[in-house]
Amino acid sequence: MSDGTTDARRPQVAVLGGGVMGETIVSALLQAGWAPEDVDVTERSALRANELSERHGVRSCDSNAKVARRADVLVVAVKPNVVGEVLAEVSPVLRPGTVVVTIAAGLPISFYEQRLPEGAAVVRVMPNTPAVVGRGVSVISAGTHAGAEDMALVRRILAATGIVVEAPEKDLDAVTAISGSGPAYAFYLIDAMAEAGVLLGLSRDVATTLAVGTVQGAATLAQQGGEHPAILRERVSSPGGTTVAAVRELDAHGVRAAVVAAAEAARDRSRELGAEYAG
Numbered sequence: 001m002s003d004g005t006t007d008a009r010r011p012q013v014a015v016l017g018g019g020v021m022g023e024t025i026v027s028a029l030l031q032a033g034w035a036p037e038d039v040d041v042t043e044r045s046a047l048r049a050n051e052l053s054e055r056h057g058v059r060s061c062d063s064n065a066k067v068a069r070r071a072d073v074l075v076v077a078v079k080p081n082v083v084g085e086v087l088a089e090v091s092p093v094l095r096p097g098t099v100v101v102t103i104a105a106g107l108p109i110s111f112y113e114q115r116l117p118e119g120a121a122v123v124r125v126m127p128n129t130p131a132v133v134g135r136g137v138s139v140i141s142a143g144t145h146a147g148a149e150d151m152a153l154v155r156r157i158l159a160a161t162g163i164v165v166e167a168p169e170k171d172l173d174a175v176t177a178i179s180g181s182g183p184a185y186a187f188y189l190i191d192a193m194a195e196a197g198v199l200l201g202l203s204r205d206v207a208t209t210l211a212v213g214t215v216q217g218a219a220t221l222a223q224q225g226g227e228h229p230a231i232l233r234e235r236v237s238s239p240g241g242t243t244v245a246a247v248r249e250l251d252a253h254g255v256r257a258a259v260v261a262a263a264e265a266a267r268d269r270s271r272e273l274g275a276e277y278a279g
């Protein structure tokens, strides 16, 4: 399909499920230049539907089939256990050429292709929550019938959410473990650092400001400096100084091994979700 670059109107997008990630995508669409009337969002909760319409000016309703009928792009943003029933509602009414984009964790592209009309273009995406502030990471994988134009369109939709990286679907469980769930690991570290500051006698406000600013600054340095994180860590570590004393404790408490084990557990859970719901 056309990606709408030369069309007067951008492709009509329907976001099914207006939770944390669904709302983020609605807001990214508006930032990327979509008009509110070209965006539909569905919600099981009427209260939430009204909230989304009031906040973003988009149309909201509780009928997935109704919005799917007019959609050029359908974004599936419900929980993995609901995806099957949502596809059963929309599949009979989809127009040929509609691109189906899914952000559900774990479910493979084949799950969608088996339930959608023959030849449907499916693009699987793993975003993350910093997308809310335009600093997200999204990984996109093409389904059997998704062409270069479809992938370009998905990139445009996600443009306002942050970085977009393309990867083969076989990598998506690992991607989910690193960038999908990864913000939680970073928040965990920030929380622990702030708590440690309080333990050492700082006020909670100051400790939190220091922890957030330090993690943010370190991430920016790692991104912009282009140097290996181990080199950047060495540069903080003066001989016989405070940092080596601290890092020795991180090693002694197995923090590196814990991060690896956490990522493996997330990858395994992503596989399980796929097996559980795709059956």
Ligand SMILES: NC(=O)C1=CN([C@@H]2O[C@H](COP(=O)(O)OP(=O)(O)OC[C@H]3O[C@@H](n4cnc5c(N)ncnc54)[C@H](O)[C@@H]3O)[C@@H](O)[C@H]2O)C=CC1
Binding pocket: 016, 017, 018, 019, 020, 021, 022, 042, 043, 044, 045, 048, 064, 077, 078, 079, 080, 082, 086, 103, 104, 105, 126, 127, 128, 129, 180
């Ligand atoms: N939260 C995160 O960090 C990430 C989530 N994901 C995926 O995004 C999807 C959504 O996750 P969240 O936004 O966190 O969940 P959420 O629970 O905040 O949002 C889901 C929304 O779907 C609505 N809903 C439920 N059944 C529905 C139906 N039949 N029709 C329309 N709406 C319905 C719910 O009322 C809820 O508002 C999940 O599949 C998850 O795996 C992917 C990457 C990151």
Ligand SMILES: O=C(O)[C@@H]1CCC=N1
Binding pocket: 105, 176, 180, 181
């Ligand atoms: O925890 C989850 O299942 C979702 C997918 C990646 C981040 N949140």
